[in-house]
Structure formats: structure tokens, C-alpha cells
Amino acid sequence: MTTLMVQGTTSDAGKSMLVTALCRWLKRQQVAVVPFKPQNMALNSAVTADGGEIGRAQAVQAQAAGLAPHTDMNPVLLKPNTDTGAQVIIHGRARANMDAQAYQAYKAVAREAVLASHQRLTAAYEVVVVEGAGSPAEINLRANDIANMGFAEAVDCPVILVADIDRGGVFAHLVGTLALLSESEQARVKGFVINRFRGDLALLQPGLDWLEQRTGKPVLGVLPYLVDFHLEAEDAIDARQVAKADAPLKVVVPVMPRISNHTDFDPLRLHPEVDLRFVGPGEPVPLADLIILPGSKSVRADLTWLRSQGWEQAIARHLRYGGKVMGICGGLQMLGEHIEDPLGLEGPPGSAPGFGWLPLSTVLGPEKQLRNRRGKLALEQAEAWGYEIHAGVSRGPALNRPALRFDEGGTDGALSADGQLLGTYLHGIFESPAACTALLRWAGLETAANIDYHALRERDIERLADLVEGHLNTGALRQLCGQMT
Template identity: 80%
Template sequence: MTTLMVQGTTSDAGKSTLVTALCRWLKRQGVAVVPFKPQNMALNSAVTADGGEIGRAQAVQAQAAGLAPHTDMNPVLLKPNNDIGAQVIIHGRALTSMDALAYHDYKKVAMNAVLESHQRLIAAYPVVMVEGAGSPAEINLRAGDIANMGFAEAVDCPVILIADIDKGGVFAHLVGTLALLSKSEQARVQGFVINRFRGDIALLQPGLDWLEQRTGKPVLGVLPYLMDFHLEAEDAIDTRQAVKAAETLKVVVPVLPRISNHTDFDPLRLHPQVELCFVGPGQAIPPADLIILPGSKSVRADLAFLREQGWDTAIDKHLRYGGKLLGICGGLQMLGQLIDDPHGLEGPAGSSSGLGLLAFDTVLEAQKQLRNVRGRLCLENAEVSGYEIHAGVSTGEGLNGAVRLDDGRADGGVSADGQILGTYLHGLFESSPACAALLRWAGLREVQAVDYHALRERDIERLADLVEQHLDTQKLRELCGV
């Protein structure tokens, strides 16, 4: 059994991308490979086949490996609920919230969970492909590390180090990171991968030669910058736009401080007939056909922020002019009359008035609702699938069923005038029939069908092609024990 780990010199260096690429590359060769991330910090998560919660990046990597997502693929997930604290999720279940100092002391317990999951995976799969977190050279986080070299040392696995040349300073990133590691950790690094290169590789070759001479480590390859490429972001919002048609629907998403699962909007960002605009702090909400209130990890605090920005007034004006409003998960809760957090699950205990646009109240409860679901929208009876991740339990006459779920439940609600719709379902735009129905509801007359799953699969295949074309596959096979 082989474990190979990909670590990065920085956040967003390409760790998730390379692990995804290697998983699909190995699957093509008939190798049973499983993705693994010991510790993830992200507000984008997915519901697993065993009813837990993991980072979305690992769910995409599972797709690349041809597997259903499982909690062992990401045994420790941290979901920040403020600048110094996060909800701690172990083996898919939320245990508690901790500040950074308390979690630092908790790492020994978390490491046990990490090693348990890794043991189960290596017993079931010949190759475990591991993704690190951030950088292994974060000096202040090295004590008790479970995310990078601490894990690699514990399981005695080799490491590939990846760096992003598009940001600049790639040689300093690689040499500096290596220099800040211990001797045993340096010995684990089996080679470098340089990511997002544009231009003539011949101009880079002198630098590659210098790097190999300086460090004694091989460059395993240089991955090119992909212009038309999409892979769900682990945390940062992707604001790139695809080429748009002449007739577009204008969609606005207010970016809340603790916005969660913003990957919900990737199908809209990539849709040729949708002009998607993310509005940040200090920005006014522009004229739009549809405003979407996104999910939130701290609904009451984010609702207060929304009001501080004056966005509630802009939403009222938008509705007066006939615009449509959609709330997803935390956004749904904001549409109601009251949000009550009696146990202080997302911040100080207390209650907040909602926007009062639908007649229902929400109480946050300790037990999270985690489900993969299917059903039909109230719009056109369109098929829809998605997933629920929420602590809130909502009740009231306004919840008349925006979605009728196959398990018999009614989810969310729609206003009497049909302008406002709310649902707990994340991922509803990934279903082509539901996406088309929602876009028609919002005002788009002729909707072009877009298969989001096919787009994601296409780009996973492109990544595997890059491994074959640009990396040292013989060395990679050796490292994977293939």
C-alpha cells in the first residue's frame, strides 16, 4: 500500500488540482486510488455517502477517483465562524466550536482521528493520494502539525511540493519552503511541480536547472496555465466569467463575511446566458433580474452585516420593481421572521429578526441536518437534486414547499406573488432541469441547457491529460508504487 502526499508552498498553489489530476490519471490505468486530506479549513463542504460532511475539494477528488465521497477522505474539517474560531468537525460530525488556541491543544485528539481514517483507507486502497493544507513552512503552526509534514512524518510517506509560478517568486517559494523544513522533512520531498506556467518553456529551463542543482531535488514537471478551466474552489470565490450570449440574465450575490458553499453559483457563473455579479462590502447592489442570498456559517451576524451595508433596503427596492429573490440555506433563514440561536452555536446566544418576507421562524439546534436529496421544484415540476447542511429547523405557514422531496418532506417556500423563493438545498443549479426552470422564473425567455456535471468531468479529464503530457510519469508511478 502506498501513500503519496502533495504539499504546496502557499495556499492556492495547486494542491487540490494536482491531487484531482493524479486521482484521475491513476484511475485511467485501473489503479484503485482514494483522495485524503487530513485537515481542511473551508466553508465549502459536501455531504457524504455515510451521512457526514467533508470539504468540497475532496468530493471533487472522489469523483476523479470514481468514488462516492466518504468522511474518511477528510477526517478533520474546520469551518470558521469568526476571525479567531471555527466549528470542529471530526469524521463528518460537528463536535464543538473552538478558538485557535484551544484547537492548538486539541490537535493530538484530532491527529488520532486522522490516523484512524488513514488506516482504514490504506487497508482498502492500494494508493492513498493526500493533499496538504496551506504551507508546511508556517513556523507558528508546526508544533503538533497534523495537516502537512506532521502527518507525512507520522505515516512515513513521500511528498511532492507544488508552487504557483503565476504569482511570481516561484524559485524563492520552493527553495525557501525547503530551507524551513527539518532534515528528515526535506528528505521526504521527492520532487517539485511548477503550476500555471505561461510562455515558452525554454525560457524557464535555466531556472529549472538551477533549482535542481541548488536543492538536489528533481523538477517533476511544469503544468501550463489553463485559460478555460473550472474546478470547484476549496474556499476562495471564483469570479471569472465565461463568454456570454447577447441576451443575459443579471444575477447578483451579496458576499457575506461567512458565506458558505458559494460553489452553488459555479453553474451560473459558467452559464453563457447568465451575468453573475458578486457584491462585496461597501458596494451597492446593482439593478438585477435575480438576487440570491447565499448560505452562511453565521446567519445572524451575516444578516446584521447585510443590514449595515444597506442591502436590505436595496432588496426591498428590487422587489418593488418586480425582481426575483432566492434564498439558499442561511439565505432562506434570512427570508423568515425570526432566527433564534438559543445555544450560541454560531455566535453569542440570542435572536434576530429576519427580513420578514416569508412567514416562518428558524431555531438553530445542535444536531446538523446532513442529507443528499432529490425531488421536484414547484417551478415546472422540474427534477432537482442537491444536499442539505444546516443546523436550523424552520417552521411556519410560509414553508409551503418550494421543493417536494422524494422522502416526502416539503422544503422551503415561495411567496404568494411568486417573486420570492427559498430552499435549504445546496447544489440546485447543478441539475439542468432545475437550473433552466429557475432561470425562466427569473426572466430568461429561452434557456440554453448546460450540463454542469459534464463540464466538471471534462476538466477533470483535461487535468489527467496534463499529467501525461507534462509530468514525469515514470517517477510518479514509482512514487505511487504502480
């Protein structure tokens, strides 16, 4: 059984992308491959087949490998709820909220979870492709590391180092990162991959030759910058819009300090008839047909932030003029009358008034709801699917007009009597083509195109595998994956 690890010189260097590419490339060759990320820090997460929670990027990598997401693919997930603290999730289940110092002391427990998951995966699959986190050269995080070289040393696996040339300074990134590693860690690096290159490769070749001579490590390939390409972001918001200003439907989403699962909006960002705007701090709220309040890891704190930014008045004005408002998960809770956190799960214990536009109240409890769900929207009885990740339980007369009815029984969310407000706990609802179309028609788009987001994602995963074949040293990769015959 073989383990190959991909590490990066920086965050967003291309680790997630390269792991996704390698998983699909190996799957094409009938190799039983599985993705793995020992420790992930992200507010974008997914619900697994075994009822747990992992990073969203690992769920996409599972799709590339032809697998259902499983908690062993990301045994440690950290979901930041303050600038210095996070909820610690082990094997898909929340254990505690910890500050950075407390987590350092907890790392021995996390390490055991990481190694146990890796052992199970190596017993079940031919190749485990591992994604590192951030950079292995972060000196302050080297002690008890389980995310980068600490893991690679523990399981004795080779490492590929990837860097993003589009940011500039790619040779400094690679040489500097290598120089800051220990001797044994340097020996683990078996080659470099340069990502997001634009231009004539012949002009880059002298630099590649110098890099190989300077480090004694081969360049395994140079991946081109992809245009019209989408892969779900691990954490950073992808706000790219191309020639969408004339799109007939205007949708606005506030970027709250603890926004979670903003990948919910990727299908809208890619929809040809939707002009999606993420609105950050200090920015005026533009005119829109639909305002969507997203999920939040700290609902009361983000609600206070929204009020400080003038969103309450802006949404009230939007509703007076007949606009539509949707809330997803934490956004649904904000539309209600009260949010209570008696146990202090998301901050100091207490209660906060909601916006009060839906007659419901929410109490946060210790048990997080983690479920994949399917059902029918109240709008057009459109087929809908998605996943729940929330600690809140909402009650109130608004729920007597549910937004969805689940196939296995039960309901979700609320649709206001005047039809202007809709709230749901279901993340990923826009990935359902029929539900997405129905929601866009509700928001005012009369002839919404039916977009298959899963097919778009599958198309781009295939493009990544094509890049491996066309631009990387596949012979060296097969050797590193133990697939040489």
C-alpha cells in the same frame, strides 16, 4: 499500500488540482486510488454517502477517483465562524466551536482521527493521494501539525511540492519552503511541480536546471496555465467572468463575511446566458433580475452585515420593481421573520429579526441536518437534487407553499404567493440541469439553455489527467505511487 502527499508553497498553489489530476490519472490505469486531506479549513463542504460532512474539494477528488465521497477522505474539517474560531468537525460530525488556542490543545484527538481514517483507507485502496493544507513552512503552526509534514512524518510518506509560477517568485517559494523544513522533512520531498506556466518552456529551462542543482531535487514537470478551466474552489471565491456583460440574465450574490458553499453558484457563473456578479463590502448593489442570498456559517452576524451594507433597502426596492429573490439555506432563514439561536451555536445566544418577506421563523438546534436529497421543484415540476447542511429548523405558514417535494416524502423551502421569492435548504440545486433551467426561466430567462454542470466538471477532470500524461514525469510518479512493474 502506498501513500503520496502533495504539499504547496502557498495556499492556492495547485494542491487540490494536482491531487484531482493524479486521482483521475491513476484511475485511468485501473489503480484503486482514494483522495485524502487530513485537515481542511473551508466553508465549502459536501455531504457524504455515510451521512457526514467533508470539504467540497475532496468530494470533487472522489469523483476523479470514481468514488462516492466518504468522511474518511477528510477526517478533520474546520469551518470558521469568527476570525479566531471555528466549528470543529471530526469524521463528518460537528464536535464543538473552538478558538485557535483551544483547538491546539484538541489536536491530539484530531490526530487520532486522522491516523484512523488513513489506516482504513490504506487497507482498502492501492494508493492514497494526500492533499496538504496551506504551506508546510508556516513556522507558527509546526507544533503538533497534522496537516502537512507532521502527517507525512507520522505515516512515513513521500511528498511532492507544488508552486504557482503565475504569482511570481516561484523559485524563491520552492527554495525558501525547502530551507524552512527540518532535515528529515527535506528528505521527504521527492520533487517539484511548477503550476500555471505561460510562455516558452525553453526560457524557463535555465531556472529549472538551477533549481535542481541548488536543491538536489528533480523538477517532475511544469503544468501550463489552463484557459477556460473550472475546478471548484476549496474556499476562495472564483469571481471570474469572461465576456458575460451582454448575457441576458443578471444575477447578484452578496459576499457576506461568513458566506458558505459559494460553489452553489459555479453552474451560474459558467452558464453562457447568465451574468453573475459577486458583490463585496462597500460595493453598490447593481440592477439585477435575480438576487440570491447564499448560505452562511453565522446567519445572524451576516444578516447584521447585510443591513449595514444597505442590502435590506436594495432588496426591498428590487422586489417593488418585480425582481426575483432566492435564499439558499442561511439565505432562506434570512428571508423569514426571526432567527433564534438559544444555545449560542453561531455566536452569543439570542434572537434577530429577519427581513420578514416570508412568514416563517427559524430556531438553530444542536443536531445538524446532513442529507443528500432528490425531488421535484414547484417550478415546472423540474427534477432537482442537492444536499442539506444546516442546524436550523424553520416553521411557519410560508412552508405550506413548498419550493420542493422530495421523492421519499416531505417538502422543502417556500415559494411566495406572488411568485417573487423562493427559499430552499438545498445546496447544489443549480447542478441539476432541469432545476437550473426552471429557476432561470422563473428569474426571467425565457429560453434558458440546459447546461449539464456534472459533465463540465468531468470534462475538466479529464483535462487534468491529460496534463499529467503530457507534462509530468509519469515514470517518477508511478514509482512514487508504488506502481512500477
